[in-house]
Amino acid sequence: MNARALTSEVLLGIIPIALAVALWQAISSFGYAPVTLLPPPGLVFSRLAQQLGTSNFQHEIASTLFRLFAGFSIAVILGVGIGLAAATNPVVNAVVRPIVRVLAPLPKVALYPALLLLLGFGHESKITLVAADALFPILLSTYYGASMVEQKLIWSAMAAGTPRRQILFKVVLPAAVPSILTGCRIGLVISCIVVFLAEMISSTDGLGHMLVTAARTFQAVDMFVPLITISLLGLILNGLLQGLRSYLLRGFPEV
Amino acid sequence: MIEIDHVSQIFRTSGRQAHLALSDISLTIEDGAFVSILGPSGCGKSTLLYIVGGFVSPTEGVARVKGRAITGPGPDRGPVFQEFALFPWKTVLGNVMYGPRQQGVKAAEADAQSRRLIEMVGLKGFENFYPKELSGGMKQRVALARTLAYHPAVLLMDEPFGALDAHTRTRLQNDLLNIWERDRKTVLFVTHSVDEAVFLSDKVVVMTRAPGRIKQIVDIELPRPRRRAELLLDPRYQKYVVEIERMIDDTSEDGLRP
Amino acid sequence: MMARVLSRLAPLLACLGLLAIWQAGSLMLNTESFPTAIEAVRAVPSILGDRESVINILDSLRRMAIAFAAALLFAIPLGLMMGRSRLVASFFNPLLMITYPVPKAALMPIIMLWLGVGDLAKMLVIFLGVSLPVIYHSFQGAKAVEEKMLWSGAAMGLSAPQRMIRIVLPAALPEILTGCRTGLVLALITMVTSEMIARQSGAGNILFNALDMGQYDTVYAMIIIIGAMGIGLDAAFEKLRSRLVRWSEPGFDIPLSFA
Structure with a gap:
């Protein structure tokens, strides 16, 4: 695709977003909705800009990000580890498969009250919830990627003198990387969502908590700010992961 | 035999x-x-x-x-498959060097050997290409070189x-x-x-x-x-x-x- | 024979195993806030026997079903059109990208501000939550339909809308159904979460009221009930799915669950 087509596509994509903002502006400036219900976009964005400078808000973002990263990292380590083990070892596979079948569709948020009771209201319960939710897409896509590795790739490596126990790290893992990264991308979006929800349900800080506080006092402007922030965070993190992906997968054919 | x-x-x-x-x-x-x-x-x-x-x-x-x-x-016994089976995450050079490195050949020597082999199969200048950037015939030349590399x-x-x-x-x-x-x-x-x-x-x-x-x-x-x-x-x-x-x-x- | 019976029973065994781990864990910790699995299971019938709880749970399920159906009607056609037209795709893609990481249940307070606390607000939130994965999967499915299949259709005299319904829709069906499966679990989760946040009625509300009042047996029993609903709905849908698309290659599907 040439650069001009790309630019025109980006422009096209901006239209609905611009339209949505314009509609939003119109509704509030023509007085269809009072400012207390729907503050105009200008107000929301200037509030966001102003908030970004305050150390208080930075602290909220930091605690949300901390929980997000901690939970996501645990999910990546466990997911890739268990996924690889299940794909390469029949015994692990026989144990892991049914457990995953039961736990993957289980609505993990429902476990949150139990986590609160067991781990307390601090970071631990939220991190655990994020990890539990992000784990399964990463685990399943690792498992899928590792069990789909072309047999002849493994044979080629074995013929070149690779010992059996090194095949996992020299062939299976690198060959599964595209699939693992797909799982990570889903897991990352889930982490953003879940950390926010957990903070809304019970927390003393973080973006989710900001939203709840604002809702209690009917501060509509302050309700929009954390929502827009989490959306932006999601976009930035997704962009970073995309960058990592295109670096790691520079050899792989486009999917 | x-x-x-x-x-x-x-x-x-x-x-x-x-x-x-x-x-x-x-x-x-x-x-x-x-x-x-x-x-x-x-x-x-x-x-x-x-x-x-x-x-x-x-x-x-x-x-x-x-x-x-x-x-x-x-x-x-070195295989060459119809499907090429090249490592997509390695360059042409990386693929050819894999065998010698696995046999414990020093990096510099493996590098030199592999470059000679790549030249022999007619792919000089493609050392740093990834398999996806090559045509089918070229991929199979790389696969042959990769196999020949461990003698x-x-x-x-x-x-x-x-x-x-x-x-x-x-x-x-x-x-x-x-x-x-x-x-x-x-x-x-x-x-x-x-x-x-x-x-x-x-x-x-x-x-x-x-x-x-x-x-x-x-x-x-x-x-x-x-x-x-x-x-x-x-x-x-x-x-x-x-x-x-x-x-x-x-x-x-x-x-x-x- | 033995092996087949065993593989059939494996998920059941896994459930029992997990409950056993729970039982052992709670016996070891021995705190009031972590009742044993047996105590929690025992509390299930008392919830399901309570008229008000049952009405609450059924209400939740009704809202979920309506919102889920509405989301499918909206999301599948949109996804298919995005998959077949670059123009439509590049029009909607960025909008979807920025809404993806926003927790839909978190919109609850704002939507409640506009629509009140009634059914409509809750259903709208579930609708939004379900729509995104269904759009995404329908999009992917339609995009992967082979051009030559459509050419054959055109050669047989099918018009563009006919091709959409008679070729693209069935060809993309496996992928669409994968999206629906994700959407179904998601609907349940959004339902519970929005009720946890709004705290008006429904299954999520029972769960949190019990937590506030320190009725730990009820908390865990509700977790079991909601968990069973998730697993049951997913299993039922999977059965339907494998029946509908018997012809397709077994593919890669992740039964995701998040809000």
């Missing part, structure tokens, strides 16, 4: 059905010989190659290389040119023969192209449709080095091709019977 001694292979498909892929194959391949295994698809010819490679163990019988029973893959005594070629267009295939056949003339490795070459088998080989092993048995072994007594343009006009070449085509026709008819 490779000895295949009363080898049979049974695959269990889902359910309890057993599929007899190879039935009592015995074959001896001399060092330095170029031997093709030819047969209709599904005759188990690739399976036979995988058994020699040590990737598949036979249900019955034994395969030996230099008198020792084959128990697994080893760098003395296997035997090349196991599994329909290596099957996925290439006719023109590229001819060029690669010529290049393969040139390389083979130079160091006379033992080659076991699986193909379903009669023309290819006769052109390349000292010996063509014709197999029947499943269950795979050896129907006949044809010695190809054509002078070397072979030139394709000359051979095509050579009545001896034409006779071999026609003779083998007829054998294959027979076996195919057999296979159609329910």
Whole structure:
């Protein structure tokens, strides 16, 4: 695709977003909705800009990000580890498969009250919830990627003198990387969502908590700010992961 | 020397059905010989190659290389697959260097050796390309270089040119023969192209449709080095091709019977 | 024979195993806030026997079903159109990208501000939550339909809308159904979460009221009930899915669950 087509596509994509903002502006400036219900976009964005400078808000973002990263990292380590083990070892596979079948569709948020009771209201319960939710897409896509590795790739490596126990790290893992990264991308979006929800349900800080506080006092402007922030965070993190992906997968054919 | 001694292979498909892929194959391949295994698809010819490679163990019988029973893959037998099977995360150079590095060759030396091999297969200048950036023919050249890099005594070629267009295939056949003339490795070459088998080989092993048995072994007594343009006009070449085509026709008819 | 029975029973065994781990864990910790699995299971019938709880749970399920159906009607056609037209795709893609990481249940307070606390607000949130994965999967499915299949259709005289319904829709069906499966679990989760946040009625509300009042047995029993609903709905849908697309290659599907 040439650069001009790309630019025109980006422009096209901006239209609905611009339209949505314009509609939003119109509704509030023509007085269809009072400012207390729907503050105009200008107000929301200037509030966001102003908030970004305050150390208080930075602290909220930091605690949300901390929980997000901690939970996501645990999910990546466990997911890739268990996924690889299940794909390469029949015994692990026989144990892991049914457990995953039961736990993957289980609505993990429902476990949150139990986590609160067991781990307390601090970071631990939220991190655990994020990890539990992000784990399964990463685990399943690792498992899928590792069990789909072309047999002849493994044979080629074995013929070149690779010992059996090194095949996992020299062939299976690198060959599964595209699939693992797909799982990570889903897991990352889930982490953003879940950390926010957990903070809304019970927390003393973080973006989710900001939203709840604002809702209690009917501060509509302050309700929009954390929502827009989490959306932006999601976009930035997704962009970073995309960058990592295109670096790691520079050899792989486009999917 | 490779000895295949009363080898049979049974695959269990889902359910309890057993599929007899190879039935009592015995074959001896001399060092330095170029031997093709030819047969209709599904005759188990690739399976036979995988058994020699040590990737598949036979249900019955034994395969030996230099008198020792084959128990697994080893760098003395290098495969080249139709699917190329290059490591997509490694560059051309990285792929070719993989074997020597695995054998413990020092990085600088492996690098130099690999660059020479890449040049030999005609890919100088492509060292830092990724496989996805190469055409099918070029990928297969890389795969050949990757295998040659760890100096296997035997090349196991599994329909290596099957996925290439006719023109590229001819060029690669010529290049393969040139390389083979130079160091006379033992080659076991699986193909379903009669023309290819006769052109390349000292010996063509014709197999029947499943269950795979050896129907006949044809010695190809054509002078070397072979030139394709000359051979095509050579009545001896034409006779071999026609003779083998007829054998294959027979076996195919057999296979159609329910 | 033995192996087949065992593989059939494996998920059940896994459930029992997990409950056993729970039982052992709670016996070891021995705190009031972590009742044993047996105590929690025992509390299930008392919830399901309570008229008001059952009405609450059924209400939740009704909202979920309506919102789920509405989301499918909206998301599948949109996804298919995005998959077949670059123009439509590049029009909607960025909008979907920025809404993806926003927790839909978190919109609850704002939507409640506009629509009140009634059914409509809750259903709208579930609708939004379900729509995104269904759009995404329908999009992917339609994009992967082979051009030549459509050419054959055109050669047989099918008009563009006919091709969409008779070729693109069935060809993309496996992928669409994968999206629906994700959407279904998601609907349940969004339902519970929005009720946890709005705290008006429904299954999520029972769960949190019990938590506030220190009725730990009820908390864990509700977790079991909601968990069983998730697993049950997913299993039922998977059965339907494998029946509808028997012809397709078994593919890669992740039964995701997040809000």
